[in-house]
Amino acid sequence: MTNLLFHIGQYFLLLKRAFSRPEKFRIYRIRFVNEIHSIGITSLGIVSLMSVFMGAVIALQTASNMESPLLPAYTVGFTTRQSIILEFSPTIIALILAGKGGSNIASEIGTMKVTEQIDALEIMGVNSASFLILPKIMAGVFIFPFLIMISMFLGVFGGWLICASTGVVNTNDYIYGIQYDFRTFHVSYALLKTVVFAFIITTISSYFGYFSKGSALEVGRSSTQAVVYSSVFILLLNYIITQLILI
Template sequence: MRIFYHLGRYTLFLKRVFGKPEKHHIFLKQIVREIDKLGIDSLGIVIIISVFMGAVITLQTAYNIDMPIIPKYTVGLAARDSILLEFSSTIVGLILAGKVGSNIASEIGTMRVTEQIDALEIMGINPAGYLVLPKVIAFVFIIPVLVIISMGVGITGGFLAGSMTGEVPAPEYIYGIQFAFQPFYIIYALIKAVVFGFIISTISAYWGYYVQGGALEVGKASTKAVVSSSIQILLFNLILTQLLLA
């Protein structure tokens, strides 16, 4: 029953979030600030994870198909498809659910327990729209950019790992990442990124917005936000894969 309770309250929360913004110039300024805080600050961890992710995928593929009858360019092909279809969208989404999701939940939760949200309501301002909507728009806008960067960095990491270890010659790897390329794979990954960005930002804001108590409850809300976002990402990953690739 609690699932239906939270689902109903989450729906009402979204209705408040997407209400009319208070002042457009302030609203746009907040979006730019949130893009910097939620997106640009996450660039470092995305690059680090993507480099090692691409390197590990390439080496594992090379070690597991080390057969004379299988051409070496297959490693590049497999690494490319793995990175484009799954790792740069889903894995990066899960990582950002931990980093960005906990940040959003703790920030809004702290404002709730310190009665800053109550003060906004007293002044006649819609707190959900004022605080949450800029975060949602900013993150939905910036996460596809992070995913594209992750794709390029991951493929480059695989190239460096294959070349430096000698497992995959550079010409073979380059031929593999170009072989039978499907542009729709990138569109598929970006669609998933937008959905994941919406899930992370709204669910995390929801748990922070309705927190009650003190600092301990804010920490619990952050944990619930990360766990809930991660579960929903995995669920919608399955749904979108079935809808878009079946």
């Protein structure tokens, strides 16, 4: 328990340092753009691939489980859209990004820690927490919603692709389904979750990287811990946000 409180305290102290006044905004702007590329753009491939296949599998499974003739055919499109927008894109993609981006952040900062590059920054008078972590948080919070919107589109597209190619549901029914009872609030809810998850992934991964000690083995361990804790907090907060907003 004491250990947990220690880590929570240390996490918030690190955030306080990370959000303190940057030395030079111009440098941070450049780092912000670089981080958008590193955290966001490089994840586009895996996000796209996952989304298309997720959408396709949801559509197929929905179609294969619809035994009652009373259920309209457009249910497949409707279910695919709702599953993708409400849960699969924001949450599952966030878990994927925690694995890819989170481990990348933790290992990058962790390696800088154990090779004394962070000490070098501190001795120069640079606030290392702010210099290294703040651009990652800002970049994550900025770019993840775009990734999730792309994921939503590709997920629904993947569903249509499999329906059209296998003929389990015709295109008109699928299109009608994805338009049926569409609420923009659901997209807002998904994007709100995404922003929270982006913050969780970037800050928790940075925390574990920043407090790495010792050797390459420790950096690897920090990277694993970053992914595990980010995933746990994503699932926990997913439940809390859903309970607060949707129920």
